Amino acid sequence: MSKASLMIKHDVLKESKQILVRFSEVDSMSIVWHGSYVLYFEDAREAFGKKYGLTYQTYFDNGFYAPLVDMHFEFKHPLVHGDTARIEIEYVPVQAAKVIFNYKIYREKDNMLVATGNTTQVFLDSRYRLVLYNPEFYTEWKRKNNVL
């Protein structure tokens, strides 16, 4: 049996979100302040959540919180005020009770890759205790979206 046939085949879940750089996101070097990218990632995560039904509200309605435990940014080229950027977010399937996303940000006018990164979320129950198993609603969500 070939190796390929043993590999788990997941669907690729992704979403894309366009943002316009705000004046307030630019620093005194006249480029987008690195902290603004936290918001760009969040915008992408919310767009993904809306598309696939996995939002903060989904977590909450099922009795969980899903705070970030890890985030990483690499900045390759600066964005400036007035630039339009496109954030591509992709779900990373893992067996652990985690929600992991990869991000790529492109400048729209020339499709230049300006930043990449990733975030990891874990589950806390309503008393803020870490949940080590996959919550049932999340396993269900993974099954439905073919990323189990």
Added chain:
Amino acid sequence: MSKASLMIKHDVLKESKQILVRFSEVDSMSIVWHGSYVLYFEDAREAFGKKYGLTYQTYFDNGFYAPLVDMHFEFKHPLVHGDTARIEIEYVPVQAAKVIFNYKIYREKDNMLVATGNTTQVFLDSRYRLVLYNPEFYTEWKRKNNVL
């Protein structure tokens, strides 16, 4: 000759900064929003810069910008509104034309480690072109502080 005697001995440059968690830094989970840690790291970097003479103004006065090209955060325990935290920042000596810091954030009341991370800055000249060599002022700064 022993290996130890060949090792470069750098001074350890570090600073510590206390912050009080603001109401606006807390999200609807009632814990500090992950994006707020970008500000905490920045606060620590500014305190370090003041202590050792390596601030945004230092870069600028020497004809350079020093934007972040990489930042990484790991969140271990949540902070809540009203908590006092202590950010410890340490300079990481490298030969490349980079400014690298490690960070550790502790909750003051019980000294619990709540977050760690690091940032990397590079040098751009006044026309925003990447500078691959160590700027003279920076080499001088490293020599003076015994981290060359």
Added chain:
Amino acid sequence: MSKASLMIKHDVLKESKQILVRFSEVDSMSIVWHGSYVLYFEDAREAFGKKYGLTYQTYFDNGFYAPLVDMHFEFKHPLVHGDTARIEIEYVPVQAAKVIFNYKIYREKDNMLVATGNTTQVFLDSRYRLVLYNPEFYTEWKRKNNVL
């Protein structure tokens, strides 16, 4: 001659901008944090600037800055995470060398008025000195848009 016929008739310059409430804009009361409205007003101002050709870049290209000197907010009803809101911005014609806007924010789902406010900007020259007369480019802009 009637009073009405003596009144200056200006065009009404307005723009409308839709925003989606971000998770990070919500505070631990689970409503949008008051400071987030500063961004909403800014979003509206940028949309207006794009439509009518009066942006930070316009000011800058003509040798001026136009910082805010006054801003006022009234909050009538809370917005929550996931709400869509519509910001309506209207230019307020005045003879003084000022740029004044009125704002109204509505919750889209039921058209409820959630906040109002206004901002005033003045002109500084490139050396940050207050400019008391109307810059030529601005007078020209007012004439062209029939708000002189």
Added chain:
Amino acid sequence: MSKASLMIKHDVLKESKQILVRFSEVDSMSIVWHGSYVLYFEDAREAFGKKYGLTYQTYFDNGFYAPLVDMHFEFKHPLVHGDTARIEIEYVPVQAAKVIFNYKIYREKDNMLVATGNTTQVFLDSRYRLVLYNPEFYTEWKRKNNVL
């Protein structure tokens, strides 16, 4: 009976808070972005709350929220990165069920007044309904502090 003797004599409740302008608070005009002042007012309000026992937690523990319904800023002189500023906050006694503060921000190095403003908070109960009477804990707080 003279007019003066009829006037209510309140104690003046005030607090002062020093802040250091962060790099991220400065915009591409190299001056503090107007939105940053929302944080400065909040810092002052929290310092006041700590001193006099009237914080978000106080409201919450008594079953109330106290969101802002009005905020106003006047900017007189710009602050720049590295400036130290002093925010003076003063409680404004009123009979209505409101918490009103006046603010003055000074640049420390020359005591120049850079901004003024005020905020008004109202009380909501735990179901977010407006409370028109003074909550008992607040009346008690006013009595204790001689501002009733």
